[in-house]
Amino acid sequence: MNEEKFYCRIPATSANLGVGFDSIGLAVEKFLTIEAHASDHWHVEMVEEFLNVLPSNKNNLVVKTASRIASHYDVILPPLHIRMSSEIPLTHGLGSSSSAIVAGIELANYYGRLNLSMDDKIRLGSQIEGHPDNVGPCVTGGLFAGYYANDELFYQTSQFEGVTLVLSVPPYELSTKEARGILPKTFSHAEAVEQNAIANVMLMAMLKGDYETMGAMMMRDKLHEPYRQRLIAEFPTVKALALEEGAYATVISGAGPTILTLCTEDKVGAILSRLQTEVPGCQHERVGIYRK
Numbered sequence: 001m002n003e004e005k006f007y008c009r010i011p012a013t014s015a016n017l018g019v020g021f022d023s024i025g026l027a028v029e030k031f032l033t034i035e036a037h038a039s040d041h042w043h044v045e046m047v048e049e050f051l052n053v054l055p056s057n058k059n060n061l062v063v064k065t066a067s068r069i070a071s072h073y074d075v076i077l078p079p080l081h082i083r084m085s086s087e088i089p090l091t092h093g094l095g096s097s098s099s100a101i102v103a104g105i106e107l108a109n110y111y112g113r114l115n116l117s118m119d120d121k122i123r124l125g126s127q128i129e130g131h132p133d134n135v136g137p138c139v140t141g142g143l144f145a146g147y148y149a150n151d152e153l154f155y156q157t158s159q160f161e162g163v164t165l166v167l168s169v170p171p172y173e174l175s176t177k178e179a180r181g182i183l184p185k186t187f188s189h190a191e192a193v194e195q196n197a198i199a200n201v202m203l204m205a206m207l208k209g210d211y212e213t214m215g216a217m218m219m220r221d222k223l224h225e226p227y228r229q230r231l232i233a234e235f236p237t238v239k240a241l242a243l244e245e246g247a248y249a250t251v252i253s254g255a256g257p258t259i260l261t262l263c264t265e266d267k268v269g270a271i272l273s274r275l276q277t278e279v280p281g282c283q284h285e286r287v288g289i290y291r292k
Contacts, residue, residue: 005037006107006110006111007034008107009030009032010034011028011089011137012027012031012096013025013099013129013137014026014094014258015095015134016169016224016251018218018249018251019198020203026135026137029290030094032084036083039081042058043056043082045081045083047086051086051090053090054084054090060082060101061101062107064104066107066111068103068104071097074209077108079105086099093273095138095254098133098135099131099138101128101138102121102138102139105124113127116164118139122139122155126287131148132146137275139159140155140292142158143159143289144204145203163264164241164286166263166287167258167283167284169258169284170234171282182228182230187223195223198222199217202214209249211264215249225252231257231258232259242275247262260281272285
């Protein structure tokens with residue numbers, strides 16, 4: 001990579017995986033691609049038409065993030081012409097904002113010669129997002145489980161082999177603000193204990209490759225899924241059909257409205273066939289887990 005031109009490709013992410021609210025996420029093989037070179041002013045050129053709703057100046061999230069990181073490290077970035085292309089739908093629970101934040105961090109790292117570590121990038125992204133479940137897998141790839149509070153960061157990653165994803169994307173948006181606003185403010189001690197037990201078993205099963213148990217636990221979330229599912233009319237049907245065809249689990253991707261199904265590769269064809277026939281209002285597609 002020479003200094004005259006910068007290139008990076010940042011994956012989409014699917015966060016929560018049922019019981020991992022604000023702490024677990026997967027990198028997905030859909031990408032935000034950024035090309036940049038020095039210019040006399042900041043400008044963001046959008047390749048896809050749907051990106052034109054985003055600012056093309058310093059208010060673009062990629063630019064704002066790069067400027068914030070540069071300021072944090074007391075370096076000055078040159079004005080850049082940025083060419084942005086994306087396969088990630090906006091406001092659909094696939095981490096489009098997080099991918100932009102990580103792209104901004106990578107821009108600042110390159111043009112500011114910051115030499116940031118993977119830990120640094122996740123910490124900086126978590127400072128902006130408030131939680132690491134999207135920015136983490138954006139940086140590491142694969143499966144990510146993390147804790148971030150008071151600028152303390154702990155995380156673990158896994159390649160999560162043997163699982164394929166099916167995304168069902170409704171034709172409407174669902175803002176994170178709306179999806180968070182529907183959640184209860186408090187939970188009882190008993191509910192917290194139950195959630196903790198479910199999450200513990202889910203993670204252990206996931207790491208052992210016991211994906212049947214993983215899926216069963218993944219669909220027993222108490223913190224957000226029961227409330228957010230009401231905002232996604234297609235969810236019950238997608239879940240029922242996918243499970244009938246042998247999926248491990250169907251959950252909400254991030255804040256929604258995208259629906260995430262986890263299965264083996266040999267089940268993908270039957271699941272897609274059923275979903276495309278019986279839930280034609282959604283866009284259904286097989287995607288892989290992005291592993292670095």
